[in-house]
Amino acid sequence: MSFVKFKDVIEDGDTVIVKYAQHSSFVVVEKGKDFHNKHGRFLFDDMIGKPFGSRIYASDRGSLRSYIYAMHPTPEYWTEVLPHRTQIIYASDISMVTFMLDLKPGSVVLETGTGSGSLSHAIARTIAPTGHLHTFDFHAERVEKAKAEFASHGLSDVITVKQADATRDGFGVDGLCDAVFLDLPSPHLALPFADKALKSTGGRLCSFSPCIEQVQRTCDLLRDMKYTDILTIEVLERKLEAKPTTMPECPLTSTAPPKAGKRKAGESSGASKRDKRGSSIDDTSALSFTSTNHVAEQKGHTGFLTFATKPHALLLQSPAEDDDEGDEGDEGRKNE
Numbered sequence: 001m002s003f004v005k006f007k008d009v010i011e012d013g014d015t016v017i018v019k020y021a022q023h024s025s026f027v028v029v030e031k032g033k034d035f036h037n038k039h040g041r042f043l044f045d046d047m048i049g050k051p052f053g054s055r056i057y058a059s060d061r062g063s064l065r066s067y068i069y070a071m072h073p074t075p076e077y078w079t080e081v082l083p084h085r086t087q088i089i090y091a092s093d094i095s096m097v098t099f100m101l102d103l104k105p106g107s108v109v110l111e112t113g114t115g116s117g118s119l120s121h122a123i124a125r126t127i128a129p130t131g132h133l134h135t136f137d138f139h140a141e142r143v144e145k146a147k148a149e150f151a152s153h154g155l156s157d158v159i160t161v162k163q164a165d166a167t168r169d170g171f172g173v174d175g176l177c178d179a180v181f182l183d184l185p186s187p188h189l190a191l192p193f194a195d196k197a198l199k200s201t202g203g204r205l206c207s208f209s210p211c212i213e214q215v216q217r218t219c220d221l222l223r224d225m226k227y228t229d230i231l232t233i234e235v236l237e238r239k240l241e242a243k244p245t246t247m248p249e250c251p252l253t254s255t256a257p258p259k260a261g262k263r264k265a266g267e268s269s270g271a272s273k274r275d276k277r278g279s280s281i282d283d284t285s286a287l288s289f290t291s292t293n294h295v296a297e298q299k300g301h302t303g304f305l306t307f308a309t310k311p312h313a314l315l316l317q318s319p320a321e322d323d324d325e326g327d328e329g330d331e332g333r334k335n336e
C-alpha cells in the first residue's frame with residue numbers, strides 16, 4: 001500500500017487507521033489474527049476485502065454492536081497515531097510549513113532531523129510523485145526505524161533517509177534543493193550546510209525552534225547570510241465546539257418577570273428548571289439554540305517557525321562585481 005496513492009479495498013498487510021469516538025490508533029492487518037481495544041475484539045478477517053471507510057463490528061459484544069471505522073492512512077491521521085520516538089511536528093504547524101515553503105509536486109526538499117517522521121509523511125504526499133525528500137538524522141536507530149516505516153508506507157520512491165550530523169557532515173545534496181526544513185536543537189550550526197543544499201537560483205528555508213533564543217541566533221545568521229523575507233510565526237490553534245444551550249428569554253420593554261411566551265422550535269416544555277447558579281428558569285419562555293465556544297483545553301505553544309528566502313546568486317553579487325561585468329561587456333563590444 002502507499003500513503004500517497006489511495007486504494008479502495010483493505011488487504012492483508014495494509015496499515016489501517018482505526019477511528020472510534022474521538023480516538024484513533026493504527027493496526028497492520030494480519031490475516032487470521034485480531035486486535036482489541038476498549039470497544040471489543042475485532043477480527044482482521046472482517047476487514048479484509050471491505051472498502052476503506054467501512055464500519056467493522058466487534059466480534060465479542062453480541063447485541064451491543066460496538067464498532068470502529070477502518071480508514072485509509074493519510075499523513076494527517078498518521079501524525080495523530082504514529083509511534084513517538086521524538087517530539088513531533090503537528091498538523092497546524094505542518095500546514096503552515098507546506099504553504100510557506102511553497103511545496104508542490106516536483107519539489108526537492110531537505111529535512112533534518114527526521115525524528116518520528118511526522119513531517120516527512122506530509123512533505124512526501126505534497127511533493128509526490130515527481131519530487132523528492134532527502135531527510136537526515138544523526139541517531140542511527142531513528143534512521144533505521146524511519147527507513148522501515150517509509151518502505152512499508154510505500155514512500156521509498158519519494159523519500160531517502162540517511163544518517164548525518166547536520167552541524168558537521170553536510171548532506172551531499174548541494175545545489176539540488178528547492179526548500180529546507182530544520183528541526184534541530186542548534187539550527188544556526190546547520191545553516192551553512194543548508195544554504196549549500198539550496199539551489200543557486202534561490203529557495204525557501206524554515207527552522208522550527210521551541211525557544212526564542214534559538215530563533216534569535218537563527219535570524220541573526222540568516223541576516224548575515226543575506227537571506228530575505230525573514231519572518232517568525234507561532235501557530236496557535238483555537239478550536240470551537242458547538243453545543244445545545246438554553247437561556248431564559250429577556251423582556252426588553254418591562255421590568256416585570258419574564259412571561260410565558262410562544263415556544264420556538266426545539267424548545268422543551270415542562271416544569272420550571274434551575275440554571276447553574278440555582279435561579280429558576282421559566283421553561284415556557286426559554287430559548288434553545290446551538291452556541292459555539294472555544295474549547296476549554298487547547299494545545300498551546302509548540303514552537304516558533306522562522307521562514308526565509310535564499311536569493312538568486314545573481315542578486316547577491318556586490319555592486320563592484322556588477323561594475324566589473326559592465327566594463328568587461330564594454331571591452332567585449334570594443335574588441336568585436
Ligand SMILES: C[S@@+](CC[C@H](N)C(=O)[O-])C[C@H]1O[C@@H](n2cnc3c(N)ncnc32)[C@H](O)[C@@H]1O
Binds near residue numbers: 119167
Ligand atoms: C524533534 S525531532 C524531529 C521531529 C520531526 N520533525 C517529526 O516531525 O517527527 C529532532 C530530531 O533531530 C535529530 N537531531 C538532533 N541534532 C541533530 C544533528 N546535529 N544532526 C542531525 N540530526 C539531529 C534528533 O535525533 C531528533 O530525531
